[in-house]
Every structure is written in structure tokens, then in C-alpha cells.
Amino acid sequence: MERLGDRALRFARPHAAPARILAAVRAWPGVCDVVIGGHDVAIYFAGEPNDDYDTRIEELAALPIDPVAGRDHQIRVVYDGEDLAVIAAAARLAIADVIAAHAARTYEVASIGFLPGFAYLDGLDPRLELPRRETPRTRVPAGALAIAGTQTAVYPFASPGGWHLLGRVIDGPMFTPEHGARLVFGDRVRFVP
Amino acid sequence: MSLVVVRVLGLVTVQDGGRPGHMHEGLSPGGALVRSALVAANRAAGNPDFAPAIEVLGRLIVRAEAPIEVATDRTPLRVLDGELVIESEPQRATYLAIRGGVAAPLVLGSASAQLSAEIGGLLVAGAQIDRGHAAHHARAPGSPTATAASSGLAPARGGAIRVLPGPDAQAFAADAVAALVSAPYRIAPASDRVGTRLVGPYIARSFAPDRSRPTVRGAIEVPRDGQPIVLGPEHPTTGGYPIVGTICSADLDRFFAIRIGGDVAFEVGHAATSRARS
Numbered sequence: 001m002e003r004l005g006d007r008a009l010r011f012a013r014p015h016a017a018p019a020r021i022l023a024a025v026r027a028w029p030g031v032c033d034v035v036i037g038g039h040d041v042a043i044y045f046a047g048e049p050n051d052d053y054d055t056r057i058e059e060l061a062a063l064p065i066d067p068v069a070g071r072d073h074q075i076r077v078v079y080d081g082e083d084l085a086v087i088a089a090a091a092r093l094a095i096a097d098v099i100a101a102h103a104a105r106t107y108e109v110a111s112i113g114f115l116p117g118f119a120y121l122d123g124l125d126p127r128l129e130l131p132r133r134e135t136p137r138t139r140v141p142a143g144a145l146a147i148a149g150t151q152t153a154v155y156p157f158a159s160p161g162g163w164h165l166l167g168r169v170i171d172g173p174m175f176t177p178e179h180g181a182r183l184v185f186g187d188r189v190r191f192v193p
Numbered sequence: 194m195s196l197v198v199v200r201v202l203g204l205v206t207v208q209d210g211g212r213p214g215h216m217h218e219g220l221s222p223g224g225a226l227v228r229s230a231l232v233a234a235n236r237a238a239g240n241p242d243f244a245p246a247i248e249v250l251g252r253l254i255v256r257a258e259a260p261i262e263v264a265t266d267r268t269p270l271r272v273l274d275g276e277l278v279i280e281s282e283p284q285r286a287t288y289l290a291i292r293g294g295v296a297a298p299l300v301l302g303s304a305s306a307q308l309s310a311e312i313g314g315l316l317v318a319g320a321q322i323d324r325g326h327a328a329h330h331a332r333a334p335g336s337p338t339a340t341a342a343s344s345g346l347a348p349a350r351g352g353a354i355r356v357l358p359g360p361d362a363q364a365f366a367a368d369a370v371a372a373l374v375s376a377p378y379r380i381a382p383a384s385d386r387v388g389t390r391l392v393g394p395y396i397a398r399s400f401a402p403d404r405s406r407p408t409v410r411g412a413i414e415v416p417r418d419g420q421p422i423v424l425g426p427e428h429p430t431t432g433g434y435p436i437v438g439t440i441c442s443a444d445l446d447r448f449f450a451i452r453i454g455g456d457v458a459f460e461v462g463h464a465a466t467s468r469a470r471s
Contacts, residue, residue, distance in 0.1 A: 113431030
């Protein structure tokens with residue numbers, strides 16, 4: 001466990017399903033916010049953290065690893081991203097095969113962060129793995145469907161971004177103030193061309 | 194009763210205490226950049242401490258359509274009839290409170306504009322600012338200076354801004370924290386509510402790869418160019434740049450109050466004493 005300033009603690013992410021970690025940690029005394037990153041969890045406090053969080057964190061290791069059943073999403077997309085050709089060349093595939101490979105998979109929410117509703121999705125076809133762009137774009141449009149490393153994601157809002165653009169979502173926003181994030185921990189996603 | 198925006202220079206939004214509790218969805222808490230100043234303006238106006246008010250990062254000119262009671266964190270309650278010029282200088286932020294609060298829709302429990310999530314927006318010329326509901330008339334107006342000093346949130350301490358080193362020490366050269374406290378940094382014009390960019394002593398990173406990790410308001414991130422960025426209220430909830438240190442929560446308001454172009458000196462603080470030493 002490490003201090004992230006005097007109002008937050010950071011610790012290595014336990015192996016348990018993220019939805020279980022989130023539910024457990026939010027019930028701890030004094031915790032007002034939680035971020036589950038790819039490798040770490042951070043918990044946030046309104047005041048000084050004053051409890052035996054070491055013991056509580058150790059106890060998270062006992063949580064079940066099997067996923068919590070969330071919702072199944074089918075998200076409508078158009079595969080017309082600017083980086084399709086680059087991705088195809090790197091994967092040594094035809095563009096049509098890149099699209100087929102991406103659309104064939106069912107993805108799971110691995111972590112949420114960066115922007116409101118930005119879900120890092122595991123399950124990418126290993127042939128499509130590609131490091132982030134050398135130089136990030138200064139602006140990626142809202143709804144852009146992208147890949148980087150072993151993951152895929154949708155940019156919920158326009159922002160700078162270093163992921164490779166495959167296409168765009170055409171059936172609605174990824175975050176609304178009324179309903180929060182479209183994808184949450186436990187959810188599974190398919191992209192439908 | 195309402196105000197009309199005549200002219201805006203800079204970043205002007207409605208802000209209150211923000212909306213904690215949604216970071217797991219990627220939404221940072223947001224809210225006022227300088228919380229003690231928001232509280233001072235509201236206390237001067239006789240409002241609850243975190244009632245919605247107008248945050249001015251720059252310059253704002255408003256006109257009262259009809260006489261209306263307003264206060265700022267620097268000026269006591271008065272009846273405005275005509276135009277008012279509000280300037281954040283010589284600090285980075287100032288707050289305009291209306292007695293009764295500023296009317297703004299509550300989204301996830303807060304009236305704060307959060308541009309990164311397209312909640313609310315910038316106030317622009319022609320916009321109308323309405324007074325909030327009478328439920329806010331709970332207390333007697335005070336004087337802004339006295340109320341700020343008694344709020345417990347006020348920047349009561351001078352001197353360097355205290356930083357708790359870490360947690361990403363392994364991503365930096367051994368002298369990184371020493372470099373951070375070696376000489377003052379200047380607040381760069383590219384700063385906004387997401388991040389405050391600093392120009393000053395170079396902070397050397399080791400060859401640790403960038404990896405997205407949870408962030409916090411006040412975290413001092415260091416990109417590859419070695420020039421730090423301090424995360425503000427609308428920060429991304431995870432970030433790829435390593436964190437060399439985090440500003441003590443008791444010193445956050447003092448840091449965010451420093452005007453663009455102003456200088457900031459850091460010193461190493463200690464978690465156990467960061468509250469007591471004010």
C-alpha cells in the first residue's frame with residue numbers, strides 16, 4: 001500500500017473480479033471514491049484515512065475471482081477509422097479481416113478511467129495487438145473505436161489520444177450524466193458492424 | 194432576478210463543491226478550483242458554504258437586469274444595479290456569489306460545470322445567470338475576509354507549497370524530488386481546470402514505462418519533457434505519467450490561487466503534520 005497524497009491510498013489490484021473489488025471497497029469506512037486501474041486500485045477519502053486499511057486490503061485477496069454477471073452489450077459501429085490501413089499492415093491482414101477479427105470477439109470491462117465512461121476492454125485478438133501511437137493525436141473524436149496494446153476502447157468524449165482508430169460508435173453516447181457510464185465492471189461487449 | 198453576462202475573458206463557469214463518488218466511472222469530482230474562495234464568497238452572501246457560484250478564471254463583466262444582491266470572496270454583500278467587473282487578478286480565481294445562490298441544474302448532485310464530461314458549459318456573453326431558490330437564505334451575510342479566515346479552508350499559511358513525495362519514486366531519477374524543491378516554478382498559460390502546467394527545474398525520469406495508474410487532485414505528474422503538471426479538479430481519473438509527489442491537501446487552495454505567470458516554490462511535507470502546521 002502506498003500513499004497517493006494525504007487523501008488517497010494506492011495498492012496493487014487484487015485478482016478478484018473488479019465488480020467485487022469495487023463493491024467491497026466502497027463499503028469501507030471513510031472511502032468516498034474508488035478507481036480501479038489496470039494494475040492498481042486507489043481509494044479516496046474526504047479526510048485523513050484513519051483505519052486499518054492494510055488488513056482490509058489483504059482481505060480482498062479472498063474475494064472470488066470468477067466474474068460478476070453484468071450486462072451484455074451489442075454496440076453498433078462503423079469500421080471506417082483513420083488507422084485501419086496501419087493496423088492491417090502491422091497485423092499483415094486485409095482490412096476486411098481486421099474488421100472481422102475485431103467484431104468476432106466478446107470483450108470484458110477490465111478497468112475504467114482516463115475519461116468519464118472510458119472502459120478499457122480485454123479480449124482483443126492477439127493479431128491486432130499494437131503499441132500506442134508514437135505521437136498521440138491532439139484530438140480524437142467522441143465515439144471513436146480504438147485499439148492499443150492488448151485492449152480496445154471507445155472514446156466517450158473528444159480528447160487527445162494515442163490509440164489507433166478502427167471506427168466509430170453510431171448508436172449513442174458512452175457516458176451521460178443521467179445514466180453514467182454505458183459500460184461498467186462485469187459487462188461484456190460485442191461490436192456489431 | 195438575474196445577471197446578464199456582458200463580456201468574458203478567460204474561463205468562467207458555475208462551480209460548487211463538485212460531485213465526488215463517481216471516479217469508478219471515470220468522472221473526477223470537479224468543483225471549485227479554490228474551494229476556500231468559493232466558501233468565502235458564499236459566506237459573504239449568506240449562502241451555504243458550497244452553494245453554486247460563478248468561478249472567474251480571468252475577467253467577467255455582468256449587468257444586473259434589476260437590483261440583485263451579490264458578493265465575491267473579496268467584496269462584501271452589496272446591491273448591484275448596473276454593471277460589475279470581476280477580475281481574478283492578482284490571483285488565479287475569484288468567485289461571484291448571488292444571495293440565494295446561482296440557479297443551475299443539479300447533475301449527479303452538483304451544479305458544477307465539468308467540461309470534460311460535457312456537463313454544463315462555459316458562460317459566454319449574453320448568458321443569463323439566475324438567482325437560486327430561497328431555501329439558501331439560511332444565514333446572515335458576513336464579511337468575506339473574516340469568513341474566509343474562519344472557514345478552516347482558508348490559505349492561512351504562507352511560504353512554500355508542501356508536497357508529499359511519491360508514490361512513483363521508481364519511475365524517477367534519485368534527485369527528482371530535490372529538483373522539484375530546488376527553485377520556484379512558473380505557472381504556465383496553458384493551465385486549465387484539468388491541469389496546471391509548470392515551467393522550471395527539469396525533473397529527470399528513469400526508464401520506467403508509462404502505464405495508466407489512478408490519479409488524484411494535486412498529483413504532480415511528470416511527462417517526458419520533465420516539466421511537471423499538477424492535476425486540477427477535472428483531472429482524468431487515471432494517467433500515464435508517473436507522479437513525483439502530491440500537494441498536501443491543506444495547501445491545495447494556496448497552490449491553485451497562484452495566478453497564471455506567478456511563481457510557486459515547493460518543499461517536502463510530511464503526511465502526519467500536513468494538517469497541524471497551518
